[in-house]
Amino acid sequence: MDLTLDIPDELLAEARAIAAKEKRSLDELIEEGLKGILLDRYELKQPPDSDRK
Incomplete structure (x- = not known):
């Protein structure tokens, strides 16, 4: 999935x-x-599965 985020330059x-x-x-x-x-x-019990792979 593609997503566009605005991340400060220094953090990136x-x-x-x-x-x-x-x-x-x-x-x-x-x-x-x-x-x-x-x-x-x-407090999720386990991370969501990644379907990207």
């Missing part, structure tokens, strides 16, 4: 640097972060 640069350092895509990093927030804040 940090995320890209972390993704590159970990040899992962920016998409993977953002997905992991979103799942973490949903699990933590909303």
